[in-house]
Amino acid sequence: MFVHPLRGSRARRFLNVVTFAASLTALSAHGADEFAVTAAQMQSLGVKTQKLAAPGPIEGPAYPARVVLPPRQEYVLSAPLPGVVDQLLVAPNDVVQAGQPLLRLVSPELGDLQLRLMEAGTKGKLAQQTLQRERMLAAEGIVPARRVQEAEAAAASNAAELRQAEASLRLAGMDAGSIRNVAGGGALQDALVLRARAAGTVAEVLVRTGQRVPSAEALVRIADTSKLWLDVQVPVARQAQLPAKGAVITIVGRDAAATPASLGGRVGDDQTLTLRAEVTRGVKLLRVGEFVQVRVPFASAAAGFAVPIAALARDGDKAHVFVRTTKGFIAKPVTVLASAGDAVHVSGDLAAGQEIATSSVIALRAAWQGKGGSN
The missing domain is CATH 1.10.287 (Helix Hairpins)
Incomplete structure (x- = not known):
């Protein structure tokens, strides 16, 4: 049977792994899960490392959210008396101050x-x-x-x-x-001048000049957009992992963020819950009614380290990372707390500032297991 020979970089990488594994017998061991690796071997295998940052949250998956206006941030100016709209003094999207005239009503x-x-x-x-x-x-x-x-x-x-x-x-x-x-x-x-009760933006003018309106008819809707909410749709299965108040929810593509406020108790037809969040940064970059994508961090994210998913070496149901030592690497068992995209959050016997391998982890795992560091 004809076997296609290995070529190019793949062939060289394979030979490097074989040579590296064979050379372990000539290197001294420094602990049950530590094995020696020289700088030359790291370069030939393409092993790269990165330092662990301080424990902190990682971005969770992206979910759709809608920008909504809190009820207390909106009011409707109604006709106090029946009459005819004599003059409109504002238009939609006008910014008004408290006490500013909005329209004249003849009654x-x-x-x-x-x-x-x-x-x-x-x-x-x-x-x-x-x-x-x-x-x-x-x-x-x-x-x-x-x-x-x-x-x-x-x-x-x-x-x-x-x-x-x-x-x-x-x-x-x-x-x-x-x-x-x-x-x-x-x-x-001869006419009644109706004024704004509070500052805000004219969201909608509901009447036109010359229109006859009854008492209590809605005339102008004013919105104060200095405070906004996000209604985030999250799967029911994710509710146990949702963060508590104080966590930072980032808005994709905007320099804006929010913090969780409450979780709805009703499950929608699409099996999602509504996570309400209050916008804390970048309010002026959002518009009421628009849909955005947000990233919701995991509830357990604050307890561990964020590492690339490529840094994990799995052995059955166990996971390890390879921490750089003066002689080579040591395999440290870790517990995966959460994952999102190309990042995972882990906890274990790790410390900020340590270097971990982030590439060619398969080669390091083969060398570690060949030394007897795994069952």
Whole structure:
């Protein structure tokens, strides 16, 4: 049977491994799992090493997420009275400040409310004047004390009517200065100027100029995008590995990050749970409603070392890494905590700063097992 000969770099690598394994008998051993490897042998085999960093999390797999606005970051401006939209003062995507005018609403009921306030103000003044006169007459003994009590009751009743009329106009959206002006007998306003309650961005204008709207009709939606959430869809099987609060969830392709906030209790039709995360960095790089990819770290990631998956040497259900020593390498057993892509997270008798082999691990494993370091 014809066997195709080994050629090129593969042939040279194979001969190097054979030569390396044969030369182990001439090298001294330094422990049950330590074996000698010279610098020349490392170069011929293509063995590369890297230093272990301090224990820390590794990026988990990527999951889809949607950018959402927290409910408390949005409000809708509604029509306090039935009327006609006289003028729109903002457009979608405009940035507004608290108290900024948004639109003018012409309403017949506005005139009625102002008239009630004006009448209540006039009655209140007359009631106070009457009360003062009755008190003077009672002090001189001209009128009985009962007249003073009746005047006090009338003044209190008129004061309550005045407060009610003022409250009705405040609920309608009239500012305090205009209310005082009307109560003092000033000119009545012909339109109601509706203002923003808080700063934000105009997400949507729900009406048009000239449109007749009933009371409580939604007019403008304002969103404060300074705080955002991510709704991450993660498989149910992954819920035991999800990180706790304080972990860093990275957003692929954006200089942005989030931290876990809560985990939904309902499983979707696609067998996923919703992990809600609060964006902590890069809010301005995200838009409400867009879909992004995020990487969720493993819950156990903080307890071990992140190493390339190529650094692992497996022997049945056991895993080892080869740590560089002064004489060569020593095989250290490790426990795989989690894996994602080309990286794994391991724990074991390791320390930050140690060098581990990251390439030609198969050759090192053959040499180690040939020395008797594996059962």
